[in-house]
Amino acid sequence: MGLVALLFFVVMRSGFCAGPMSDREIEAYLETMEAPSRRYNNVERAEGAYLRDLVRRLRAKRVLEIGTSTGYSGIWMAMGLRQTGGRLITIEYNRERYASAAANFTAAGLTEFVDARHADAVQEVPGIEGPLDLVFLDAVPGDNLLYYGIVLPKMRRGGAIVAHNVRSHPADMVQFLKVIGSDPAVKTEIVTPGRQGFSVSWVK
Numbered sequence: 791m792g793l794v795a796l797l798f799f800v801v802m803r804s805g806f807c808a809g810p811m812s813d814r815e816i817e818a819y820l821e822t823m824e825a826p827s828r829r830y831n832n833v834e835r836a837e838g839a840y841l842r843d844l845v846r847r848l849r850a851k852r853v854l855e856i857g858t859s860t861g862y863s864g865i866w867m868a869m870g871l872r873q874t875g876g877r878l879i880t881i882e883y884n885r886e887r888y889a890s891a892a893a894n895f896t897a898a899g900l901t902e903f904v905d906a907r908h909a910d911a912v913q914e915v916p917g918i919e920g921p922l923d924l925v926f927l928d929a930v931p932g933d934n935l936l937y938y939g940i941v942l943p944k945m946r947r948g949g950a951i952v953a954h955n956v957r958s959h960p961a962d963m964v965q966f967l968k969v970i971g972s973d974p975a976v977k978t979e980i981v982t983p984g985r986q987g988f989s990v991s992w993v994k
């Protein structure tokens with residue numbers, strides 16, 4: 791946690807501001823994360839807001855994120871889950887990023903809505919039970935096809951599998967995009983709330 795974020799946390803959690811943080815307060819906290827977020831290739835602000843709104847639109851209760859990083863996108867989704875009464879499982883194998891994410895979820899007052907796991911997603915994801923309402927793929931683009939094959943049978947009808955960086959890293963996604971574009975089990979669209987691009991595969 792950086793100095794600005796730490797100060798924010800101390801003020802917000804002091805006696806001045808009792809009770810849960812409002813969405814606006816959480817958004818202000820997210821702002822303190824944004825400069826370092828770019829270093830970690832986290833989602834952009836507009837992309838985070840899109841994910842939160844998607845959680846609400848799906849009335850999602852069970853959400854899986856592969857690639858937590860420092861928890862930036864996770865906080866956006868957890869904001870939506872606070873409203874739907876759901877929970878996010880998010881997986882990160884880098885120890886420092888996992889620790890940083892855990893601190894950020896605490897600072898945003900959202901730990902109740904997040905199950906943050908320090909694990910290798912390749913080993914962890916097969917053991918996660920469905921049904922899942924929303925899956926966000928944001929680890930290594932070359933692994934997306936592997937994760938897609940594992941999570942698709944666990945998805946509820948009408949749920950969505952979202953992958954990040956389809957515009958910013960198309961070369962790494964050729965095979966994945968080909969599969970999700972032609973798989974009759976899903977209907978895929980590309981959306982660009984930010985510059986990096988999401989594929990959104992709606993499960994039939």
Ligand SMILES: C[S@@+](CC[C@H](N)C(=O)[O-])C[C@H]1O[C@@H](n2cnc3c(N)ncnc32)[C@H](O)[C@@H]1O
Nearest residue numbers: 831832833857859862863882883910911928929
């Ligand atoms: C682009 S960052 C995720 C950004 C995050 N979703 C956000 O927007 O705030 C990708 C993360 O995936 C993690 N990662 C890559 N492969 C992984 C694996 N097999 N298991 C767990 N984490 C993995 C990396 O360590 C990295 O922190």
